[in-house]
Every structure is written in C-alpha cells, then in structure tokens.
Amino acid sequence: MANEEAGPEAAGPERRDGPDGTRRQLLGLGGGATLLALLGAPSALAAPHRRLAAPATIGRARPPKPLVMLDPGHGGKDPGAIGVSGTYEKHIAEAAASELQTMLMRSGRYRVAMTRGRDIFIPLEDRVAIAEGKQAALFISMHADALHDHGVRGASVYTLSTGASDAQTAALANTENSADRFAGPRFHGTSPDVQRILASLVREETRTGSARMAGNVVRSFRPSGIGLLTNPSRHAAFVVLKAADIPSVLVEMGFMSNRLDEAALRQASHRTVVASAMMRAVDGFFAGGSAYTGLQG
Numbered sequence: 395m396a397n398e399e400a401g402p403e404a405a406g407p408e409r410r411d412g413p414d415g416t417r418r419q420l421l422g423l424g425g426g427a428t429l430l431a432l433l434g435a436p437s438a439l440a441a442p443h444r445r446l447a448a449p450a451t452i453g454r455a456r457p458p459k460p461l462v463m464l465d466p467g468h469g470g471k472d473p474g475a476i477g478v479s480g481t482y483e484k485h486i487a488e489a490a491a492s493e494l495q496t497m498l499m500r501s502g503r504y505r506v507a508m509t510r511g512r513d514i515f516i517p518l519e520d521r522v523a524i525a526e527g528k529q530a531a532l533f534i535s536m537h538a539d540a541l542h543d544h545g546v547r548g549a550s551v552y553t554l555s556t557g558a559s560d561a562q563t564a565a566l567a568n569t570e571n572s573a574d575r576f577a578g579p580r581f582h583g584t585s586p587d588v589q590r591i592l593a594s595l596v597r598e599e600t601r602t603g604s605a606r607m608a609g610n611v612v613r614s615f616r617p618s619g620i621g622l623l624t625n626p627s628r629h630a631a632f633v634v635l636k637a638a639d640i641p642s643v644l645v646e647m648g649f650m651s652n653r654l655d656e657a658a659l660r661q662a663s664h665r666t667v668v669a670s671a672m673m674r675a676v677d678g679f680f681a682g683g684s685a686y687t688g689l690q691g
C-alpha cells in the first residue's frame with residue numbers, strides 16, 4: 395500500500411500523541427487510507443482490535459501535519475484566460491497560490507505543496523496524480539478564468555459532480571478540462587465486493603469534505619469584501635477535481651473577462667486578501683473535524 399512508503403521509524407519521535415495531535419494525524423490521512431484502516435483492510439489486519447484506538451499505528455505512516463496541495467491553474471504553453479487588458483490567468487493563479495502557500499507555511503499547521511511552483515505546463519490528470527502521490531489531505535485549484543459574458547464578476551468555488559449546476563459552469567468545466575480520464579481508487583488484496591463498498595465510502599467521504607471546504611471558502615470570502623457570484627458554490631465535472639480520495643475544490647478568484655476583476659487580481663494587496671480568506675477556509679476545514687468522525691456514526 396502507498397501509505398507504507400513513509401519511514402515509520404523516522405516519523406516516530408515526531409509523533410504527537412496528545413488528543414489534538416491524534417486528530418491531526420487522522421485528518422492528515424487520505425480518505426482511502428482511513429477507510430481501509432477502519433474497515434480492516436490488509437494493512438490494518440495485523441492489529442484488528444487496536445486499529446481505531448491506536449493512532450500511533452496509523453500515524454506512523456504519515457507526518458503529523460496535513461498536506462495541503464495548491465494547484466495554480468494552467469502554466470507554460472497554456473496561459474489560461476487572457477484578461478481584457480492582457481493579463482495571463484496562469485500568472486495570477488501562480489501569484490495567488492504562492493501567497494497562500496507562504497501564509498499556510500507560516501502558520502506552522504500544515505505542510506504545503508504546489509502542483510507547479512513555476513511557469514510550466516502540467517496536464518490536468520497529472521495534477522491529480524501529484525496530489526494522490528503525495529497523499530494530500532486537501533486539494534485547492536486556483537483560477538481566474540474567462541466567461542463569454544464580460545459583465546459577470548466575482549469569486550466562486552466549484553466541486554466535482556457528473557452534472558453541472560448550471561450552463562455557465564458547464565461551459566467553464568468544458569474550457570478547463572483537457573482530458574476525461576478517471577482513475578478510481580484501487581484497493582489491492584480485497585474482494586471485488588469489498589472494493590466496491592470501500593470505493594463508494596471513500597467517494598462519499600471525499601464529496602462531503604469537498605462540499606464542506608467549498609462552504610468554508612464562500613463563508614470566509616463574504617466578510618473579506620471579496621465579491622461573489624450570485625450562487626457562488628457550484629459544481630461540474632472538472633477533471634482536476636477528480637482525486638477519488640482527496641477533498642478538492644476549484645476556486646475562481648474572479649474572472650479575467652471582467653475588467654474590474656482583472657484589475658483587482660493584478661493587485662498584490664487584493665491577492666493577499668484572497669489568500670487570507672482562503673487560509674481561514676483551510677483552517678476551518680481542518681478544525682471542523684472530518685468525515686472520518688461522521689462515518690463512525
């Protein structure tokens with residue numbers, strides 16, 4: 395299993411054994427690993443009676459701080475949307491993600507990784523794979539796309555669904571998606587029936603977490619004075635949100651197609667306001683418990 399990669403001995407002395415540390419460790423686990431442990435998949439079978447009460451057993455596979463994966467949209471040969479006065483979305487996305495990365499790191503509460511830290515092209519499915527490979531606890535894709543209607547402005551946040559919440563979002567997803575491959579979770583060593591149940595539970599846990607994070611973003615943007623679309627929380631089949639076991643949101647910080655949004659996002663001070671609001675949303679996500687707790691009834 396993938397979660398056996400981390401060196402348990404090296405991680406041991408740094409474990410946090412207090413109640414809070416325990417919770418952080420559990421939150422740091424991807425949904426798949428958590429459920430596998432809960433439901434007695436092979437890695438947990440060695441200590442079946444201790445698997446829920448032994449965070450050390452689970453925690454030694456992961457460092458204590460949850461990993462937040464930031465995904466600046468586009469990059470390299472893909473500029474993303476080009477603003478009405480020529481701003482490239484890829485540059486705005488990278489600047490805002492870097493700002494958020496700095497804030498999250500400074501808090502000391504998280505590990506942070508970026509799908510890209512420079513101006514390079516990364517296919518959407520590779521971004522998902524990067525997050526999966528690093529076993530991220532949360533995935534945040536940051537964008538500032540364009541709409542046909544240049545009058546539309548404001549931030550919005552998107553979660554995954556097979557159908558789009560509205561035509562505008564469907565068009566946005568079509569623009570964003572360059573591929574439609576979906577690699578589902580794999581649970582080696584379990585029967586097909588158990589695999590199906592595990593996959594279903596993981597997806598539900600991920601869906602719940604994604605929705606909670608989207609709600610957090612909207613709630614933290616409002617008091618920051620960041621304008622929001624009328625229905626700011628939307629959903630569609632964005633490829634980059636398809637990690638099966640990582641709560642994922644795509645944040646449109648505004649639209650390059652709107653002159654006012656573009657002008658605001660060009661300002662470092664505005665991007666700081668956005669990043670601060672995003673950080674509060676992340677804090678809320680990890681402070682508010684997880685679907686792990688909910689699954690225990």
Ligand SMILES: [Zn+2]
Nearest residue numbers: 467474537539
């Ligand atoms: Zn974009």
